[in-house]
Structure formats: C-alpha cells, structure tokens
Amino acid sequence: MASFFHGHPQAGHTRDSTSGPARWRPSTSPVQSTVVAALGQASVGVLALPASGRIAAGKTFLARLCEQAERYDEMVTYMKEVAKLGGELTVDERNLLSVAYKNVVGTRRASWRIISSIEQKEESKGSDKHVSTIKEYRSKIETELEKVCEDVLNVLDESLIPNAASGESKVFYHKMKGDYHRYLAEFASGEKRKGAATAAHEAYKNATDVAQTDLTPTHPIRLGLALNFSVFYYEILNSPDRACHLAKQAFDDAIAELDSLSEESYRDSTLIMQLLRDNLTLWTSSDNAEAEGAGAADAPKKEEGEAADKPTEEAKAEEPAPEATN
Template sequence: MSWQQVASCALDSAYKYPLPLGPRLHRSSSREELKSLTMDLRQELVYNAKLAEQAERFDEMMDAMNRVAMLDTQLTAEERNLLLVGYKKVTSAKRASLHVLASTELKEATKGNQGRVRITTEFRHKVEAELDRICNNVIETIDKHLLPFSSDAKSKVFYYQMKGDFYRYLAELKMGPEIFEVADQSLKAYETASKIAEENFSPADHIRLGLALNISVFYYEIMDSPDRACQVAKQAFDEAVVELESLNEDDYNDSTMILQILRNNLALWNSNMDIDADDAPEWTGKGGAPGNPPA
C-alpha cells in the first residue's frame, strides 16, 4: 500500500473514531505530515485499546485494534496480542451467552412453554448473528490487512492460528453440511500455521505448543474425534518435554503453562466421564489466560 493510501486510511479512521487526533488532519497536509499523523493515530488507537481493556470495554478494544490492523502495516507482538484479546473477549462472552440460551431453550421446551421457547430462540438467533458477523469480520481483516503485510514466521503462525480459531467458532454455529465446510476452512488455516511453526520453532516453543493445543481442541469439539485430539495433544506434549530445558525463563514459563493444559485435557479426554466438549480449555495467547469455556 502506498503512503497516500495509508494516509487516506488514517484520515478516514480519524474522522470516524472519536480521538483527539481527528481534527488535526487536513486534506492539504504534506506527505511527511500525513505519515507522522498516521503514526500518531496508530499510537493513540493502541493506547485507546489498552485503556478499553483496563476498563473491560472489550467491544471498544476490539474496534480500536481493528482500525490499527486496517492501516495495512505489520503489527508488533504487543499489537497482535491486543487484537487477539479484544476479539476473543468479545466472542467468548457471546459464546457463553449462547450456552446459557441453548440450555434455557431446552429447559423451556421440556416444560412445554412454547411462548418462552420462541422468545429464547429469537434471542439466540440474534446472538448467533452477532457472533457470525464478528468472526467473519476478523477473518476478512486477517486476509486483507494482516497476512499480506506479515514477513516473519511468528506473525504468520499467529494469524493463521487466529483464522483457524475463528473459523472454529463459526463452525459451532452451523448445522448439517455447513459445519464441514467451515471446519475445512479452520483445518486449512491450522495446517498452514503448523507447517510454518514446524519449520521455524522447536517443539517446546510456546507458539508451536499453543497451536497444537488449539488444533487438538478443534478435533475434540468440532470433528468429534477424541482419538485424534488425544494423538495431537500427546505428540505435542511428548516432543516438547524433551527440549523444555533449552528454553529461557520466560519461554519456559509460557510453555509449561500450555503443557499443563495439554495434560489436563488429555486426562479429561481419556476418561470415560461424560465431559462436555466445551470444558476443554484452549490457549488464548499471553494477553489472555486460558479458561472455561474456551475464550
């Protein structure tokens, strides 16, 4: 993207987004001024996202970081994590809402309360539409504004894994053949991320481990294949343990945290207990701790 296009994007974002930078932009600004203002806008959007996170206003955090992504430039590791946390916090809340609504819908249907079933179903469809829109929006942002400007292995794995995750969330909303169509897109993204990760990172690296964890959750939850889920999780666990001591302290702590989740999931999946698939935690990145249900 040319500097003129970047500046135009910054200008449009500034007028749309309620930040102090907006009034300082003028159509007559020079190239150097527009470049400087674009950087100022980026910094202010990132600050706004951090502020929104502290205030637990995750929709605004998501929107701010999405505008950073649309500047068509390579994001820093911090910016990538802010983008991920914003989107995952918003989608996690909506997925949790859908679990509650589905449970309520079933309970009211069991009682024969058709009026309440209709109301609950309409509410569920509304939340599903919101989640569908958000997932498709982040996938489009990744494809159009992030992957084309990513030159290093870490960012590429990050975005392809993120695509796989949000296609997985979309698959949760689908019925019949649509599930497999969306699941196939999720698997393709995960496989692309895996290929890059295997070529660039050791089995004990938290990037590769986190990816393996989420792929195993995909097989368990979406593909209904506990055997394959356990295979992926166990292979990742066994290969990482051998090389764990070669990591520095920070990476060691990140990796051991994911290894513990892998071990816990394996214990759940290998048991004969009636465990809901949504009880399997996934890795949500350094900016968000794994939890129940997956974020």
C-alpha cells in the first residue's frame, strides 16, 4: 500500500491499538530517564504550584515509580486520584493513566484468551470434568475484567470527559471509552454484549466526529482511533467490509499528508499506519482465502482476544499505549 512500509504482518495476527499495552509503546526515552527527569522537575517548581498541583505532581511521580517497578494496579490508584482532583489532565498525566489501565486490563485479557483456548481444546476432547473447572476459572477472570473496565469507564464519565477542553483530549477519552466498552463486549454474551457493543460504537463515533474537525489525518491519536474503531467493526460487529473501509480511508488520508507530518509525531504516526496496513493485508487476504474455500478457519477474523476477542486476540493489531513524557 505504501512503499515506505516494509514487511508483512505476523501470520494470524491482526493489530489493534491495544495489542501490547506495556511492551510496545512509541517512546523517545527510557522510563528510567523519565523518572529521573521527573524527580529533577519536582524539586524545581513544585513549591510554586497550588495545593492541588502539588498533590498531582506527587501522585504522578509515584505513578512513574510504579510503572518502573511494574506495579500497575498501584499506578492506576495514583492516577485515578490525580484524575479526581478536577481540571484537565496534562498530556503526561493522561498518558500515564492510559498506560496504567492498559497494563492492568492487558494481563487479564491475555489470561482470558489463554484459558478460553484451553477450554475449547478440552471441550473437543470431551473432558467434561476439566471443562467445568476451566469455565469457573474463566468466569473469575471475566469478573476481574469487568471490574477493571467499569472502573475506567466511571473515571472517564465522572472526571476525564467532563473536564476535557481540547479536541485532542476529547478524542483521546472518547476513544478510550470505546476501547473499554469493546473489551467488555469481547467476553460478554447476549444482551450484555449487545449493550457493550452499542456503547463502544457510540463512544468511537463521538471521538471520530471531533477528530475529523480538530485533528489532522496524520495525528497519532486520530490514527489510533481509526485503528481501534476498525478492529471493533471486524471483531465485535463482524463487519469486515466496514472495518477495511475505515482502515483504508484513514491510511490513505494520512499518506496524502505525510509530507507535512511533524518530526515530533512522525514515529508514532507511521507506526500506527503500519498497523493499519498490516490489518488491511491480513483482513483482505483472509477474505480471499475464504472466497477460495481455503484457510478461512485460521483467519483471525475473531481474534477477539485483544480487540474483540474470542480466544485469539492478537489477530489484529491495536494501537500501542502512549509514552508518558515530561
């Protein structure tokens, strides 16, 4: 699709903007450097901040330490406290909160996919005793997932979205809302799945409306939104045509303005464009295989593990978690 992209998506893996929460984040500096820099900044101007600002700075620094120590549950706690102080989060605070939740939910989504895969294998062997035990354990993981997702959604609805002033923030938070409703839809069934899917679609649509007026086609947040929204269509709504159309449109629009892409966002934007291209390659090759009557069963159309999961999530690529910067 674009000559400056090389390589092919890993077989059977679609990519969605949440594929790999902590492991794969577009960053410009190591976490350790970020923490050290944050400490230096804290000692310089923190006393000049109002009380709420000093509290936020302290909690944010603790969140950085938690990230370095990979204690993401605590990282979530600190960033929730920052969010509830009121006012719009800085880009750095926003990214820290996103990274924290993506790691907390990401480990559980990965666990869910693994257990679901084992459950399917045991069912195919007719091992009723094992299947019963596995179902109970899967249910435990789903309860944890639901709790995390509802927690994020509450923070978004009560603090983050109401306080979002810039177009960039609005897109970021509505996209985030769509993502976590999508995660709920991945393992839900019946009316709960339908409700989660409807809420996810509404959030993604709200984000898209703002993105198209406030963000350029090459903006990494707009591209990440298109990536995850297309995965939602493919994995949750089972609509490959709409998924491919959305992904291709976003990719083509970005390509048309690539020359004007700022150096600051070049790396992040081109990374997400690569993921869009990988998904398109995967989805269209999957459709071709199905049309020929071959390989359809192996196509990650329901990778539903990470974006819309059914037991194989990484079938599609999700947008990587943002890097927290100073």
